[in-house]
Amino acid sequence: MTLTSKTLRKAIVDRALAGQPTSPLCPHARECGGCAFQDRAYADQVAAKAAVLRELYASSGIRVDGFVVVPSPNPFAYRTRMDYVATKGRFGLRARGKFNYIIELTTCHLIPPAAFAAAQAVWRRAGELGLPDYDIRAHTGFLRYVVVRRNLNDELLIAAVTAAGGDEATMAALAETALAQPGVTGFHWLVNDTLTDLSFGEPRRHWGAAELAMRIGEMVCFVGPNTFFQNNVYLADRLIGDAVEAAAVEPTMRVADLYGGVGAIGLHLARRAASVDCVEAVADSVTLAQRNAIANGVANLNPICADTLEYLRAQPAGSLPVIVADPPRTGLGPQVCQELLRIGPQRIVYVSCNPLTQVADLQILTVSYRVIGLRGYDMFPHTPHVEAIAVLERAA
Structure with missing residues (x-):
């Protein structure tokens, strides 16, 4: 074969x-x-x-x-990690075989409902704060991804991956919304100022916990927003x-x-x-x-x-x-x-x-x-x- x-x-x-x-x-x-x-x-x-x-x-x-x-x-x-795309007023995942088309989701069964709801709440609040979605074709806008990580205890670490720009006061307001969601222990602001479509970025600042504790076997492993697990x-x-x-x-x-x-x-x-x-x-x-x-x-x-x-x-x-x-x-x-x-x-x-x-x-x-x-x-x-x-x- x-x-x-x-x-x-x-x-x-x-x-x-x-x-x-x-x-x-x-x-x-x-x-x-x-x-x-x-x-x-x-x-x-x-x-x-x-x-x-x-x-x-x-x-x-x-x-x-x-x-x-x-x-x-x-x-x-x-899933211990999901990377949701924010683009053109849609929040969800890419369509199968159509990289530039986003399926707008109101729920996702790959993570617990509360984890999806927390990520979606962050995206909605970003819109209220005047933080525009990123357009991957035109390379305009700000918010590229909302990433959510969770552990077996359903504790959550959320990251907003953005283009360059933005101000700390507005991101602090977004962090406040994130940390108010059930289970969320920390919020990261990551910056990807390249043209490459990645859901990772350079850490700009975090609010709350910096890492998430993942129980694996007899060990506890702390992971961050950019680390593999x-x-x-x-x-x-x-x-x-x-x-x-x-x-x-x-x-x-x-x-x-x-x-x-x-x-x-x-x-x-x-x-x-x-x-x-x-x-x-x-x-x-x-x-x-x-x-x-x-x-x-x-x-x-x-x-x-x-x-x-x-x-x-x-x-x-x-x-x-x-x-x-x-x-x-x-x-x-x-x-x-x-x-x-x-x-x-x-x-x-x-x-x-x-x-x-x-x-x-x-x-x-x-x-x-x-x-x-x-x-x-x-x-x-x-x-x-x-x-x-x-x-x-x-x-x-």
Whole structure:
């Protein structure tokens, strides 16, 4: 099976849409880009992802015996983060396949109703304060996104992502409205003054709490408005727990957690290892990883702000018996894979949010490794996205 990201998504969507129809909760489910097949039975969605991934792995020469996709315990209200677009008097998400068209939402079932209502209240108040929506075509206006993050306790951190300009007094008034919403603990003003359409920005100021506490397994991880965190509040524990178990770390080991973010995986590894290098290129995430280590009483996590490739190039062969990696959608890439082959850890646990790049990397790594475990995780119900963990062991 030769696929691109687009054709992989289409294969999953087509397979899912062949499943049992069901009544979607959202009236916009068939047109909104937030959901591709909310109108199909959830079990059929999961089965579609498993079937397409089995074909992908098998066609690439990777064993798939017993491969399954773990379903989300709840396919609704699962997101830990949602980025709502504000443009031309509309508040919602982009239409499926129409980047410049926004589906105006009055509710969204990907997060709890109170979280959506809080974000919408901020957008409405911005209009009352004379803060115009941003026009992505004309590059005019001010308010680009309202971002809401939530944890299992339904505490919320909200961010307004704006273009340049604005004044602090008006934003303080907007913050007052945000903090008055049920569950909201903090409000951030982020500035994206580029032409690039991003729901992240440079922090200008915050009101209330600066971070949100996310419970993951036996740890609490603080996250900010710009930092990455697994986006399924119900399945993140299972994903991270399985990755840590698969690492089979022993108390004498020095371990590397690559693309470690705020330390969610590394902190759990540290409870089992002699030391863990948590390697992350984003400085804000490294700062939070340091804070999270202190908050959880973990003294043997070493947050390192570095590019993964440069970090690996500095490690002697045989110096790391176990490596866990959770790269972005671009995957590890040939250079990082070659460094892993040179260092030669006994075990590699590869957490991936893009099966295509994972497969490409596995085809390089299996020169010296055997895939001894492979499992999918439906972190994004109603979408074609799926995560997977591959466990590799060095061949004798």
